[in-house]
Amino acid sequence: MEAAFMDSGTTVDKGENARLSSFVGAIAIADLVKTTLGPKGMDKILQRISENDQSVSVTNDGATILKSINLDNAAAKVLVDIARVQDEEVGDGTTSVAVLCGELLREAEDLINQRIHPQTIAEGWRLARKAAREALEASTVDNSGDEAKFREDLLRIARTTLSSKLVTYEKDHFATLAVDAVMRLRGSNNLDHIQVLKKAGGHMKDSYLEEGFLLDKKIGVGQPKRIENAKILLANTSMDTDKIKIYGSRVRVDSLNKVAEIEEAEKARMRQKCEKIIAHGCNVFINRQLIYNLPESIFTERGVMGIEHADFDGIERLAAVTGGEVVSTFDRPDLVTMGECDVIEEVMIGEDKVIRLGGCKSGEACSIVLRGASSHVLDEAERSLHDALCILTATVKDPRTIYGGGCTEVLMAQAIDRQVESTPGKKALAMASFARALRQLPAIVADNGGYDSAELVTQLRAAHASGKSSYGLDMYNGIIGDMHKLGVAEAFKSKLCVLMSASEAAEMILRVDDIIKCAPRAREGY
Numbered sequence: 001m002e003a004a005f006m007d008s009g010t011t012v013d014k015g016e017n018a019r020l021s022s023f024v025g026a027i028a029i030a031d032l033v034k035t036t037l038g039p040k041g042m043d044k045i046l047q048r049i050s051e052n053d054q055s056v057s058v059t060n061d062g063a064t065i066l067k068s069i070n071l072d073n074a075a076a077k078v079l080v081d082i083a084r085v086q087d088e089e090v091g092d093g094t095t096s097v098a099v100l101c102g103e104l105l106r107e108a109e110d111l112i113n114q115r116i117h118p119q120t121i122a123e124g125w126r127l128a129r130k131a132a133r134e135a136l137e138a139s140t141v142d143n144s145g146d147e148a149k150f151r152e153d154l155l156r157i158a159r160t161t162l163s164s165k166l167v168t169y170e171k172d173h174f175a176t177l178a179v180d181a182v183m184r185l186r187g188s189n190n191l192d193h194i195q196v197l198k199k200a201g202g203h204m205k206d207s208y209l210e211e212g213f214l215l216d217k218k219i220g221v222g223q224p225k226r227i228e229n230a231k232i233l234l235a236n237t238s239m240d241t242d243k244i245k246i247y248g249s250r251v252r253v254d255s256l257n258k259v260a261e262i263e264e265a266e267k268a269r270m271r272q273k274c275e276k277i278i279a280h281g282c283n284v285f286i287n288r289q290l291i292y293n294l295p296e297s298i299f300t301e302r303g304v305m306g307i308e309h310a311d312f313d314g315i316e317r318l319a320a321v322t323g324g325e326v327v328s329t330f331d332r333p334d335l336v337t338m339g340e341c342d343v344i345e346e347v348m349i350g351e352d353k354v355i356r357l358g359g360c361k362s363g364e365a366c367s368i369v370l371r372g373a374s375s376h377v378l379d380e381a382e383r384s385l386h387d388a389l390c391i392l393t394a395t396v397k398d399p400r401t402i403y404g405g406g407c408t409e410v411l412m413a414q415a416i417d418r419q420v421e422s423t424p425g426k427k428a429l430a431m432a433s434f435a436r437a438l439r440q441l442p443a444i445v446a447d448n449g450g451y452d453s454a455e456l457v458t459q460l461r462a463a464h465a466s467g468k469s470s471y472g473l474d475m476y477n478g479i480i481g482d483m484h485k486l487g488v489a490e491a492f493k494s495k496l497c498v499l500m501s502a503s504e505a506a507e508m509i510l511r512v513d514d515i516i517k518c519a520p521r522a523r524e525g526y
Helices: 015-034 062-067 074-089 094-113 118-138 147-163 166-184 256-278 293-301 312-322 375-397 407-420 427-448 453-465 492-510
Strands: 011-014 044-047 056-059 194-200 208-210 213-215 226-235 284-287 305-307 339-349 352-360 366-372 400-403 471-474 479-482 489-491 514-517
Touching (some): 015 074, 056 375, 074 492, 118 427, 147 166, 194 213, 194 375, 213 366, 226 312, 256 293, 312 339, 375 489, 400 407, 400 492, 407 427, 407 453, 407 471, 453 479
Antiparallel strands (some): 213 352, 339 352, 400 489
16 A cells, blocks of 8 residues: 555565564674684684775674675664674674674564564563663672772783684783783773784784884984984974965966976975974974975984874874874964974884884873784784773773673573563563573583583573572683683673663664665656
């Protein structure tokens, strides 16, 4: 009936078809990343197939995998979106949030086949989510009052996060790097002050933390290679010869002398600009754009270090760590705030020279130098380290921690099961399905390690029922163990975001009964 009132190109999927389409799309996406979950998860090769880009990346980061897929299914896009938000919010748990959402929808499909209304399921899920959150909050540990214990908590969280990454065999080393870098921030949590520099060559364990700021650029020819007590002028300005920049303009002259006069006038303007820059009293000039030969030679004569092409991210980060401002005009030196640092010098990393800024005005600044066999290894190591840094800064904001290894999932499922016994009506079936979906996470982690998931999860349930509430999966021995003794910890904020985001997204997909696809309106006359 509706089709009679709609433009051509508009289609409507109704009722069961719409719900089935949503479920199938979301579950397919969850199944795609399911095998990457946990410390024994597998990697995916992402290969781009456009004419201009044939690059390959190897990763098991859920957000990276999902962002690289072009999707046509609306529900699948919801899963990609919650993984992206999880990545931006806390950095870790991107795979978990997609998998939990998929498992909830798988359970919902069974309930709908039993003729239970979606609104009833959603109501039961909300009750289950509340019970799970209360159990999660009750299981937290907060050691922020004791600095030594809190640092140990951060190291445990970093090691747990890095266990499922490429750097798992050097996780102790990388966890120490990440914790040292975050502790230097002193609570500011501005990750711009932590620079990650990738240099191919060497081994991953050769990566190190540099207490300063590294800039992968070159110092101008003939200029000083080391300056102490640097006064840095940061700029985003054109340092090529000032040319007539009017499109389509031409200059006609009647002799070559006139051409020489024009060129000399251009050079005079550039000399004037350089004099204005030097008048600021700086001994280091860092520009976002190129510095051509003439201004470079002027800076060399005056003993000023010139560094060119510090791209936009680089110049903004330099402004943050040196305490300076990025300027574009140089007529009012009294209004310009210059950056400061104790020393700027050229250092070697492997076969490459980089510029080191030591003793920056912002003492929080540091650089992590990553070494590795290839660009693919370095890219994945950078993603792994980024996840660890994000989860650590989130933990500094909210210092509560919980046990990992599937411990909290079983704990939350147990709390829901207890409430199911006293809940009347069909809502209880929906609550039980929520508990089953939570228990699927440790089962998937065990399956990915090649272990008997049914055996391990039932052992884990029995251990929790007997009061061993800190027990989880020991994935290196294929048994259950005490997560406190094994040092497996996760951030409370990450697990809470996984629980809330996955259940809310699943509820939103569950409530869909129509999918309307509209073709874009055609422009008249085309």
